[in-house]
Amino acid sequence: MHISRLVISNIRCFANVDLSLSPNINVLVGENNAGKSTIINAALTLQASVYSPEALRFGTNDGLIQITLAAPVSTSFPEPVRQHLLSRNDAIPSVMTTFTFHRSPTSSGVGTTTPDGTNLGFAHFPQAQPNNFIFPYLSLRRAGGLQEVVSAQGAFEAGGTHTFLQAKIGRVYADPTLRPTYEESCLAVLGFLVSTFPVPNGMAAGLVINARTQQYIFLRDMGAGVANALGLIVDLLVAENKLFLIEELENDMHPGALKSLLELVQRSAQQGNQFIISTHSNVVVRYLGSIPTSRVFQVERIGNTIPPESRVAEVPNNPTARRALLNSLGYDLMDYDLYTAWLILEESSAEAIIREFLIPWFAPKVIGRLRTIAASGANDVEARFTDLQRLMTFIHLEPMYRNRAWVWCDGDQAGKDAIAKLKVSFKDWPQEHFVTLETNSFESCYPEEFSSEASRVLAIADRENKRLKKAVLCEQVKAWLREDPERGKNALQLSCATVIAKLSHIEKTVLATNE
Numbered sequence: 001m002h003i004s005r006l007v008i009s010n011i012r013c014f015a016n017v018d019l020s021l022s023p024n025i026n027v028l029v030g031e032n033n034a035g036k037s038t039i040i041n042a043a044l045t046l047q048a049s050v051y052s053p054e055a056l057r058f059g060t061n062d063g064l065i066q067i068t069l070a071a072p073v074s075t076s077f078p079e080p081v082r083q084h085l086l087s088r089n090d091a092i093p094s095v096m097t098t099f100t101f102h103r104s105p106t107s108s109g110v111g112t113t114t115p116d117g118t119n120l121g122f123a124h125f126p127q128a129q130p131n132n133f134i135f136p137y138l139s140l141r142r143a144g145g146l147q148e149v150v151s152a153q154g155a156f157e158a159g160g161t162h163t164f165l166q167a168k169i170g171r172v173y174a175d176p177t178l179r180p181t182y183e184e185s186c187l188a189v190l191g192f193l194v195s196t197f198p199v200p201n202g203m204a205a206g207l208v209i210n211a212r213t214q215q216y217i218f219l220r221d222m223g224a225g226v227a228n229a230l231g232l233i234v235d236l237l238v239a240e241n242k243l244f245l246i247e248e249l250e251n252d253m254h255p256g257a258l259k260s261l262l263e264l265v266q267r268s269a270q271q272g273n274q275f276i277i278s279t280h281s282n283v284v285v286r287y288l289g290s291i292p293t294s295r296v297f298q299v300e301r302i303g304n305t306i307p308p309e310s311r312v313a314e315v316p317n318n319p320t321a322r323r324a325l326l327n328s329l330g331y332d333l334m335d336y337d338l339y340t341a342w343l344i345l346e347e348s349s350a351e352a353i354i355r356e357f358l359i360p361w362f363a364p365k366v367i368g369r370l371r372t373i374a375a376s377g378a379n380d381v382e383a384r385f386t387d388l389q390r391l392m393t394f395i396h397l398e399p400m401y402r403n404r405a406w407v408w409c410d411g412d413q414a415g416k417d418a419i420a421k422l423k424v425s426f427k428d429w430p431q432e433h434f435v436t437l438e439t440n441s442f443e444s445c446y447p448e449e450f451s452s453e454a455s456r457v458l459a460i461a462d463r464e465n466k467r468l469k470k471a472v473l474c475e476q477v478k479a480w481l482r483e484d485p486e487r488g489k490n491a492l493q494l495s496c497a498t499v500i501a502k503l504s505h506i507e508k509t510v511l512a513t514n515e
Helices: 036-044 081-086 165-173 179-189 224-238 255-270 282-289 319-329 348-362 378-394 413-425 448-458 463-483 485-495 497-514
Strands: 002-011 014-020 025-030 062-070 094-102 109-113 134-137 195-199 202-210 215-218 243-247 274-279 295-301 310-314 341-345 370-374 405-409 434-436
Touching: 002 036, 002 274, 014 036, 014 310, 025 036, 025 255, 025 282, 036 062, 036 134, 036 243, 036 274, 134 224, 165 179, 165 195, 165 202, 165 224, 179 224, 179 255, 224 243, 224 255, 255 274, 255 282, 274 282, 282 295, 295 319, 341 348, 341 378, 341 497, 348 370, 348 463, 348 485, 348 497, 378 405, 378 413, 405 413, 413 434, 448 463, 448 485, 463 485, 485 497
Parallel strands: 025 274, 025 295, 134 243, 243 274, 341 370, 341 405, 405 434
Antiparallel strands: 002 014, 002 062, 062 094, 094 109, 195 202, 202 215, 295 310
């Protein structure tokens, strides 16, 4: 059972959102207060009362949440929905549950519309296993205290806090079919095993130092990241065809532990569970977003309107769009694999031609060693280089990379100013590695066949139109070069002679530093 479609109208920051969700993993990325929690809470309305009439957008009379469940009739379906569906003889592929909110509390209500058009009342899905549908892990999931009273109610609870976490751990630890996987997961994520042991009021969880002398490190005395990880681990082990709603999984988590936990999430999704996860983490986005069945959505505010308004768009599964998403989070350089050397270019057109053609044809020995990065203009160059410098400083490799990083800008005034600023800000880096090209724009280095079109595009006054035309021209040049590589190589050898000479210098430097 999973949510296949989620529609939100006139609720908080959303005027209208219509999402088609993956049955496996869905990742929501966006700034704080952009609306990620609104989406997650909209899904949670199936199992809990979340939104009051005050959640309506200002100036509207009613709000709407529509949730389409792709599922066969299940014992976990709320009554009277299940009874109605079971009374039908035909197969039920899905059921649409519609929630309507009005400004007046006395006129608010919820209801269910089944595929045959019948309107029914609604009762929430249970908040206890095994008939719950949702495991919520919201940002306020931390409990004020860990309950030590052992009960079935606590062990099977699915309310979204850690209050009964110790009972849940005891449940899976006592199950011979679940215990081996639980132990394996604990060691992979935490590096140690959290088990249970008796205490005067019931049962507690923690690290057993010596059971005979009752020496323990209690879970309550460990960091919040331990409880967050354990809470998810135990529910992942027992979940079948459930929905996990998770806000900021990365909170209080070491990157190594986070990656191990993400492996469990991926495995759980492959076994039939669905995930909607909000995050600010490059690690989460790259890890989960790279799975073929995943969908990544960017949630962003529209202007500075009052009341605030946001939109949601699926991020295409291509390098340009994914890089742009990471750039929007400020993580474009922080979690890439380390290369032998780095070359930062002012714009994407120069980076594309250099990476795809000039390096393979004229400096092939740096393939796989030199990482090219495109800034979004001269004003962005220093920020990109600063990110790289901070990364190298953090991992204690700055002395090595001082001789392995280059920045190239166009030879116009903006490019000259950017390079001059870098030389002042980074005086201890090799000054000759901050370079302005001989031409005012890299488009002037295109083959002679494109010189007229390049001149026309560069003469466009409107910046946005110019940017779009430059992108189109770059694609035309790339297609022309691919069409006849030998012709293209000869043409670039003439038009990009000075750039090729600079690349050859980088190649020699990179090879020399590897010896």
